[in-house]
Amino acid sequence: MSIEANNISKRFGQFVALDNVDLEIPSGELVALLGPSGSGKTTLLRVIAGLEFADAGTVRFDGRDISDRTARERRVGFVFQHYALFRHMTVFENIAFGLRVRPREARPSKKQIQAKVHELLKLIQLETLAQRYPSQLSGGQRQRVALARALAVEPSVLLLDEPFGALDAKVRLELRRWLRQLHDEIHVTSVFVTHDQEEALEVADRVVVMNHGRIEQIGSPEEVYNQPATPFVYNFLGNVNLFHGRIDGGTTYIHERETGHVVYVRPHLLEIDRQPNGGSHFRARIKHINAAGPLVKVEAVAEWGDPVHIEMSQERFRDLQLIKDEAVFVIPKDVKVFANHEA
Amino acid sequence: MKKVLIAIAFIVALTIQGVAQSSPVTLLNVSYDPTRELYQDYNAAFAKYWKAKTGQQVNVQQSHGGSSKQARAVIDGLEADVVTLALAYDIDAIAQNAKLLPANWQSRLPNNSSPYTSTIIFLVRKGNPKGIKDWDDLVRPGVAVITPNPKTSGGARWNYLAAWGYALKRSGGDESKAKDFIAKLYKNVPVLDSGARGATTTFVERGMGDVLIAWENEVLLGAKDLGQDKFEIVVPSLSILCEPTVSVVDKVVDKKGTRAIAEEYLKHLYSPEGQEIAAKRYYRPRSEAAAKKYASQFPKVKLFTLAEIIGDWQKTQKIHFADGGVFDQVYQPNQ
Amino acid sequence: MATIFPLRSFGLASDRAAQATTEGAWVRWSLIAVAVVFLGVFLFMPLAVVFASALAKGVSVYFAALREPDALAAIRLTLIAAGIAVPMNLIFGVAAAWAIGKFEFFGKSFLVTLIDLPFAVSPVVSGLIYVLIFGLQGLMGPWLASHDVKIIFAVPGIVLATVFVTFPFVARELIPLVQAQGNEEEEAALTLGASGWQTFFRVTLPNIKWGLLYGVILCNARAMGEFGAVSVVSGHIRSRTNTMPLHIEILYNEYQFAPAFAVASLLALLALVTLLAKSIVEWKSRQQTKQQELFATRQTATPTSISSAGANAA
Numbered sequence: 004m005s006i007e008a009n010n011i012s013k014r015f016g017q018f019v020a021l022d023n024v025d026l027e028i029p030s031g032e033l034v035a036l037l038g039p040s041g042s043g044k045t046t047l048l049r050v051i052a053g054l055e056f057a058d059a060g061t062v063r064f065d066g067r068d069i070s071d072r073t074a075r076e077r078r079v080g081f082v083f084q085h086y087a088l089f090r091h092m093t094v095f096e097n098i099a100f101g102l103r104v105r106p107r108e109a110r111p112s113k114k115q116i117q118a119k120v121h122e123l124l125k126l127i128q129l130e131t132l133a134q135r136y137p138s139q140l141s142g143g144q145r146q147r148v149a150l151a152r153a154l155a156v157e158p159s160v161l162l163l164d165e166p167f168g169a170l171d172a173k174v175r176l177e178l179r180r181w182l183r184q185l186h187d188e189i190h191v192t193s194v195f196v197t198h199d200q201e202e203a204l205e206v207a208d209r210v211v212v213m214n215h216g217r218i219e220q221i222g223s224p225e226e227v228y229n230q231p232a233t234p235f236v237y238n239f240l241g242n243v244n245l246f247h248g249r250i251d252g253g254t255t256y257i258h259e260r261e262t263g264h265v266v267y268v269r270p271h272l273l274e275i276d277r278q279p280n281g282g283s284h285f286r287a288r289i290k291h292i293n294a295a296g297p298l299v300k301v302e303a304v305a306e307w308g309d310p311v312h313i314e315m316s317q318e319r320f321r322d323l324q325l326i327k328d329e330a331v332f333v334i335p336k337d338v339k340v341f342a343n344h345e346a
Numbered sequence: 347m348k349k350v351l352i353a354i355a356f357i358v359a360l361t362i363q364g365v366a367q368s369s370p371v372t373l374l375n376v377s378y379d380p381t382r383e384l385y386q387d388y389n390a391a392f393a394k395y396w397k398a399k400t401g402q403q404v405n406v407q408q409s410h411g412g413s414s415k416q417a418r419a420v421i422d423g424l425e426a427d428v429v430t431l432a433l434a435y436d437i438d439a440i441a442q443n444a445k446l447l448p449a450n451w452q453s454r455l456p457n458n459s460s461p462y463t464s465t466i467i468f469l470v471r472k473g474n475p476k477g478i479k480d481w482d483d484l485v486r487p488g489v490a491v492i493t494p495n496p497k498t499s500g501g502a503r504w505n506y507l508a509a510w511g512y513a514l515k516r517s518g519g520d521e522s523k524a525k526d527f528i529a530k531l532y533k534n535v536p537v538l539d540s541g542a543r544g545a546t547t548t549f550v551e552r553g554m555g556d557v558l559i560a561w562e563n564e565v566l567l568g569a570k571d572l573g574q575d576k577f578e579i580v581v582p583s584l585s586i587l588c589e590p591t592v593s594v595v596d597k598v599v600d601k602k603g604t605r606a607i608a609e610e611y612l613k614h615l616y617s618p619e620g621q622e623i624a625a626k627r628y629y630r631p632r633s634e635a636a637a638k639k640y641a642s643q644f645p646k647v648k649l650f651t652l653a654e655i656i657g658d659w660q661k662t663q664k665i666h667f668a669d670g671g672v673f674d675q676v677y678q679p680n681q
Numbered sequence: 682m683a684t685i686f687p688l689r690s691f692g693l694a695s696d697r698a699a700q701a702t703t704e705g706a707w708v709r710w711s712l713i714a715v716a717v718v719f720l721g722v723f724l725f726m727p728l729a730v731v732f733a734s735a736l737a738k739g740v741s742v743y744f745a746a747l748r749e750p751d752a753l754a755a756i757r758l759t760l761i762a763a764g765i766a767v768p769m770n771l772i773f774g775v776a777a778a779w780a781i782g783k784f785e786f787f788g789k790s791f792l793v794t795l796i797d798l799p800f801a802v803s804p805v806v807s808g809l810i811y812v813l814i815f816g817l818q819g820l821m822g823p824w825l826a827s828h829d830v831k832i833i834f835a836v837p838g839i840v841l842a843t844v845f846v847t848f849p850f851v852a853r854e855l856i857p858l859v860q861a862q863g864n865e866e867e868e869a870a871l872t873l874g875a876s877g878w879q880t881f882f883r884v885t886l887p888n889i890k891w892g893l894l895y896g897v898i899l900c901n902a903r904a905m906g907e908f909g910a911v912s913v914v915s916g917h918i919r920s921r922t923n924t925m926p927l928h929i930e931i932l933y934n935e936y937q938f939a940p941a942f943a944v945a946s947l948l949a950l951l952a953l954v955t956l957l958a959k960s961i962v963e964w965k966s967r968q969q970t971k972q973q974e975l976f977a978t979r980q981t982a983t984p985t986s987i988s989s990a991g992a993n994a995a
Contacts, residue, residue, distance in 0.1 A: 054868055074871045081872040087865035091887040101873035104883070149869075156873055374918060382935060409918045410931070423817030423826065424834040424916040444817060543934040568936065601829075 004065050004159040004192050005030045006051060011060035013046055020046040021057065022216035028194060028209075030065075033186045035203035036196045038213035039239070044196045045164055047213070051194065052162050053077045064159060080153030080191075084165040086145040088137035094148050095133040098123055101156035123151040126185075143174040150182075154189075163195035167202065179206050200240045204228060212236045234341045237267045244268045244311055248340065257285065267339045270314040274334045275301065275323060284332045287311055289325055301325065303333065370403035371607060376426035378413035378500060378590070379543050380564045384627040385430070391623060392614055396607065404607060412541045413500030414439075420446065420595065427599050427608040430592040432500030434458070435659035437593050446597040460589035461615035462629035465649055466508040468580040469549065469558040469565050476556045480582045481512045484557060485530035492555035493535055494545040496666075496673055501542035503667060505559040508586040510666070511655040515584060529676035550577075561588070566628040566643070581645040586652065590629075731949045734942035746932075746940030747947070754920040755928035755944070761836065762911075762924060763904035766843040770900050774851025775893070779885070781852075782859030783867070793856070799848045807845050808913025811838060834916030839924060842910040847900045854896030858889050891966040895959065902955040906948055 013021040036044040049055040053074035127147040204224040220232040231237035248257040287303040299320040389406040413432035494502040513527035539545040549558040599605040621636035815832040908926040932941035
């Protein structure tokens with residue numbers, strides 16, 4: 004089922020949570036709403052779910068206007084950051100809840116419910132824990148139960164609010180891969196909120212980057228990472244070096260403060276060499292080297308005094324044999340320039 | 347939810363049952379504390395009498411408490427058919443504040459609407475260790491006197507007025523001497539209870555004080571309950587004639603349609619049967635026949651009336667018990 | 682792991698506190714001695730006196746006192762008052778806790794203050810308030826009298842006064858509970874298609890049931906034991922408007938000590954039953970929390986591998 008949100012605005016008192024947001028999600032996609040806290044991503048998700056009502060704008064599912072429908076009528080599956088499992092019910096009862104509360108004529112038989120719950124328990128690999136209470140489960144298990152509970156009602160869309168936010172790093176990594184696999188299997192239109200850019204880039208078909216109640220960019224992970232539309236997106240997705248500069252006849256000059264442009268360069272797009280190699284370059288002095296990990300992270304000071312972060316492969320690092328306090332040349336391979344007022 | 351419904355149904359049933367039970371004619375007699383036994387007997391006798399006379403069943407309900415407090419409750423809407431209170435002043439208050447009965451209520455029944463009387467006497471500890479014989483012994487230093495607060499208790503006002511009357515008579519009508527006497531007396535009071543029952547409990551149960559000033563009927567009746575081996579009755583040479591008063595509450599009986607039976611209820615108090623019951627419960631009867639029959643029961647004591655020493659209750663209240671009155675002038679607590 | 686029922690501090694916190702104390706033995710023993718003496722003098726002794734005095738004149742007097750019509754009427758009236766006040770406060774308490782715990786609205790803090798009012802006001806004053814409103818000389822008195830509606834000096838007044846003084850018990854118990862639990866479970870129920878009632882009865886109520894029960898127990902104890910406010914509005918009509926505490930006072934003032942204490946012993950029994958029920962409720966909720974904590978730690982100690990689970994699922 005496709006989701007369409009048009010001109011959505013929402014205020015909480017003086018705070019503008021959503022400012023005229025437009026978003027279209029095609030059926031079957033897995034979309035991430037990415038942004039810092041307070042960017043409006045959770046509010047947008049709750050407006051889509053019907054847990055909040057927008058001050059203005061419309062929400063459409065498959066073209067039908069459902070703006071005035073309650074959460075109950077929208078038939079969305081919602082997964083909460085802190086699971087929101089019913090603490091006094093077993094895992095089985097939690098998953099069966101959505102089926103049990105249906106009006107009598109639409110309610111499946113006891114047998115059907117049992118079959119459905121077992122199918123879902125199998126899907127989340129927790130068949131042996133059906134009679135446990137939520138407090139007897141680990142965080143990752145709970146979140147899987149929450150997901151199964153949401154899926155039990157066969158929702159038209161699946162909405163997840165920071166689904167991995169409360170989990171520790173390792174479980175989080177495992178669970179998000181599992182979610183991706185699950186989605187590939189069941190293909191329900193899914194939207195999840197996250198503030199973790201890595202998570203968004205790894206899991207989603209498309210990423211919606213939000214800031215201050217507005218959408219900054221919508222695109223595939225590759226697009227938003229490699230072609231950031233705004234300085235904010237550039238900044239938010241991955242590490243970045245920021246220089247002031249000037250464009251003059253197609254040439255970028257960095258470190259000229261009064262010129263009104265900002266230059267963004269990702270650390271891995273800066274190269275270090277002992278020779279200037281003829282192209283664009285600047286001088287720097289190495290302050291610190293961190294060689295632990297797949298990439299070597301080098302901290303240097305540019306000739307005008309600003310810090311510069313550079314990343315290189317272990318191989319390149321071994322070739323160069325850099326040492327602390329050494330003077331080197333830094334060669335930008337790709338930069339992105341924005342006019343100053345945008346930044 | 348079902349349980350709650352059952353509980354509610356149960357309560358409703360109980361309430362309905364409660365209403366159904368009171369279907370024969372019901373009178374409410376709002377009275378003061380020490381008349382419980384009197385009216386227990388009298389209500390039974392009256393019910394029999396009324397049944398015989400009219401064939402109608404009557405159920406008289408009782409409410410007892412401090413006389414002034416009871417008057418206040420009637421003023422606030424306690425639907426008393428009749429009031430039988432410790433002093434006329436309290437019924438006056440009902441007439442004045444709530445206009446539930448006419449101002450001349452007291453003239454509607456014989457003896458100023460006071461079918462029985464009592465007086466004020468003393469109770470001392472066994473063997474009378476302080477040698478208390480009369481009012482003068484109460485003002486001696488070192489004698490602890492128990493009497494309640496005349497500001498809040500009807501009985502206490504009678505106690506006070508008995509002492510006042512005694513002092514006034516002895517000094518030949520010198521009010522300043524009477525005032526001195528009262529001042530000395532209340533200096534000997536270690537604690538002022540708010541009601542007569544409270545004072546009795548203080549004396550009897552808590553064992554405080556050497557002498558209790560109290561209603562004669564209370565002392566005579568209580569002597570049995572309280573243990574004759576622990577206390578002795580002392581009768582002063584002179585005391586006051588206490589006249590508890592009764593009245594129909596006109597507005598209530600007219601609304602309820604119980605005027606005839608309520609009036610008969612009070613009138614019957616003056617009948618030989620009523621007088622005898624009062625005497626049995628140690629109230630001094632008005633009728634000479636009953637007085638003669640029960641004479642041995644009541645100690646000989648010379649009595650004076652309120653009218654003799656001060657006048658009516660309105661005047662008494664104003665001079666003695668109102669704020670800034672004689673009692674306020676002479677009584678300083680904790681001295 | 683969060684505790685499931687944040688029921689005030691109860692015994693849970695004190696257990697931990699005890700382990701943490703490092704005071705010398707003599708400090709501990711003298712504190713225990715003080716507590717024991719205090720309890721003995723102020724609790725056990727009076728309780729023993731009540732039962733001893735009640736039975737002072739023998740068992741037959743004891744039961745005669747309880748079978749006496751005035752006593753039966755007083756017991757019945759007490760049950761009626763509590764029977765109405767407790768369900769009313771139950772409904773009010775849940776509604777108020779729900780409103781205060783789950784929503785933001787104008788005048789919320791004022792409402793919270795208002796709920797506490799009966800705790801702050803002397804019961805006698807609460808009784809007088811009703812006299813001032815419904816008394817013959819009061820605000821609504823003349824109107825009520827002309828329509829022959831009796832409120833004070835009758836059962837409705839006693840019920841009103843009882844409701845008023847017991848008003849905060851359930852709400853006070855539930856508000857922190859509801860606030861601590863937040864909205865998420867209810868929202869989850871809504872998205873799963875549950876109606877408002879279904880959400881309340883299947884999700885909210887089970888979560889607050891221990892706190893609710895605790896509040897109801899306290900509310901009932903107070904409703905049956907209330908003296909001050911009820912005394913003011915009662916009118917003390919025997920066998921009609923006397924509750925048990927009022928009946929006890931009357932008996933006591935009539936020098937009928939054994940019967941007075943016999944009826945008092947019923948109230949004392951009620952207090953004991955209340956304490957017992959309260960302990961059971963506390964114990965049960967603690968038991969549940971402990972058990973769940975235990976399981977939870979076991980679970981985190983041996984986490985199942987999710988990636989393999991995911992691989993199988995896929």
